Amino acid sequence: MLGVIADDFTGASDIASFLVENGLRTVQMNGVPHSALAEEVDAIVISLKSRSNPVAEAIQQSLAALHWLQKNGATQFYFKYCSTFDSTEKGNIGPVTDALLDALGEDFTIITPALPVNGRTIFNGYLFVGQVLLNESGMQNHPITPMKDANLLRLMDCQAKGKTGLVPYAEVIKGAENVKQCFAQLKQQGYRYAVVDAVDNAQLDVLAQAISEMKLVTGGSGLAAYMAKHQAQGKTHQAFVPPKGKTVILSGSCSVMTNKQVADYQQKAATKWLDVEQALTRDDFVEELFSWVVKHLADPYAPLVYATVPPEQLKQIQQKFGAEVASQAIEHTFAQLAGRLRDYGVTNFITAGGETSSIVVQQLGFKGFRIGKQIAPGVPWLATLDAPVYLALKSGNFGHEAFFSQAQEMMQ
Ligand SMILES: Nc1ncnc2c1ncn2[C@@H]1O[C@H](COP(=O)(O)OP(=O)(O)OP(=O)(O)O)[C@@H](O)[C@H]1O
Numbered sequence: 001m002l003g004v005i006a007d008d009f010t011g012a013s014d015i016a017s018f019l020v021e022n023g024l025r026t027v028q029m030n031g032v033p034h035s036a037l038a039e040e041v042d043a044i045v046i047s048l049k050s051r052s053n054p055v056a057e058a059i060q061q062s063l064a065a066l067h068w069l070q071k072n073g074a075t076q077f078y079f080k081y082c083s084t085f086d087s088t089e090k091g092n093i094g095p096v097t098d099a100l101l102d103a104l105g106e107d108f109t110i111i112t113p114a115l116p117v118n119g120r121t122i123f124n125g126y127l128f129v130g131q132v133l134l135n136e137s138g139m140q141n142h143p144i145t146p147m148k149d150a151n152l153l154r155l156m157d158c159q160a161k162g163k164t165g166l167v168p169y170a171e172v173i174k175g176a177e178n179v180k181q182c183f184a185q186l187k188q189q190g191y192r193y194a195v196v197d198a199v200d201n202a203q204l205d206v207l208a209q210a211i212s213e214m215k216l217v218t219g220g221s222g223l224a225a226y227m228a229k230h231q232a233q234g235k236t237h238q239a240f241v242p243p244k245g246k247t248v249i250l251s252g253s254c255s256v257m258t259n260k261q262v263a264d265y266q267q268k269a270a271t272k273w274l275d276v277e278q279a280l281t282r283d284d285f286v287e288e289l290f291s292w293v294v295k296h297l298a299d300p301y302a303p304l305v306y307a308t309v310p311p312e313q314l315k316q317i318q319q320k321f322g323a324e325v326a327s328q329a330i331e332h333t334f335a336q337l338a339g340r341l342r343d344y345g346v347t348n349f350i351t352a353g354g355e356t357s358s359i360v361v362q363q364l365g366f367k368g369f370r371i372g373k374q375i376a377p378g379v380p381w382l383a384t385l386d387a388p389v390y391l392a393l394k395s396g397n398f399g400h401e402a403f404f405s406q407a408q409e410m411m412q
């Protein structure tokens with residue numbers, strides 16, 4: 001059984017959706033569960049909120065997840081992080097990978113954020129988003145993890161305790177046996193991690209075969225799709241779509257795509273900006289947002305509350321209030337608002353942004369999710385295991401411009 005440790009909640013639903021689409025019975029648990037899993041499944045995904053936490057906390061959470069997965073029957077482990085890496089030279093991917101390797105008694109793994117279906121590819125160890133390098137893609141302006149370097153080997157070398165090598169494209173296309181030999185050579189030369197090039201899905205398919213016996217793999221969701229395909233051997237599952245119901249959209253992502261999605265949605269529905277200054281200074285601000293949302297719940301399209309701003313405006317806000325203070329005020333406001341709306345009877349939540357989605361799900365307190373139909377690659381509808389509530393957790397840069405309306409058009 002495959003046990004996945006995801007460093008945020010959108011990332012967890014991203015990978016879970018690819019596992020389900022490729023035939024594995026999968027459940028997503030929010031945080032490390034307190035009891036054993038009753039259902040029989042092929043894969044369990046544990047969502048953590050550990051991407052941007054202090055490193056010791058991220059390690060502690062990840063190890064707790066690993067131990068729970070081991071106790072619940074997982075035999076192969078997958079550390080899922082962002083397809084845009086979202087981890088600067090001070091980030092958690094290296095230290096968490098090291099801790100997981102040590103706990104499993106292993107000394108080698110792969111680094112594979114590639115997700116070609118969403119334009120994330122790796123060539124000569126450099127991560128691309130669409131046709132540009134990661135550090136030219138808008139991710140250099142990320143509010144929490146500004147990505148100023150696209151070289152995965154350099155990033156890992158800054159973060160992790162071992163050395164990082166490369167399995168280049170020319171070697172990957174020679175097939176799985178050759179890739180295994182490359183791993184053996186790298187290990188012999190003292191490397192602990194291998195970045196593996198993948199410019200399209202064919203290389204991920206090869207890689208999935210090469211790592212079928214590797215205890216720990218790390219990466220984005222792209223590789224998981226092919227691991228699932230090989231394990232499920234043609235099995236399929238019927239994924240659900242949510243029923244129509246009171247719906248709200250909460251957007252705390254400032255990514256390039258979310259900015260486009262908010263702009264698109266402003267043409268279609270009622271939208272309201274979450275002003276950081278008001279979030280910081282007014283006690284009744286959540287109540288005001290709540291009343292505004294309630295007023296628009298019967299509109300043809302759901303109301304959207306957004307903190308989303310373009311890079312220049314984000315810079316100004318961060319300079320004025322401090323990046324950390326601003327983002328915490330926004331996350332706190334979204335969490336409180338989501339709680340109020342849930343109590344009021346909102347059943348369908350669409351959230352944008354990994355941190356934002358994580359805080360909302362934690363606030364709503366759901367134990368876990370069944371995985372439904374994908375709205376866009378990597379963004380499924382989710383049904384809570386606890387109550388008739390449905391969520392779509394959109395990673396910052398995922399989905400097309402009309403994502404917010406498309407998600408609602410799927411409801412039956
Ligand atoms: N107007 C704003 N001013 C300052 N900070 C903001 C603003 N809007 C959003 N933020 C903060 O930026 C962060 C965005 O992170 P989040 O993970 O939610 O989105 P993302 O990084 O685009 O998504 P993903 O992690 O899925 O790629 C959050 O902490 C949020 O509170």
Ligand SMILES: O=C(O)[C@@H](O)C(=O)CO
Binds near residue numbers: 008012014015396
């Ligand atoms: O891999 C991705 O890009 C996403 O699942 C993600 O992790 C966003 O937070």
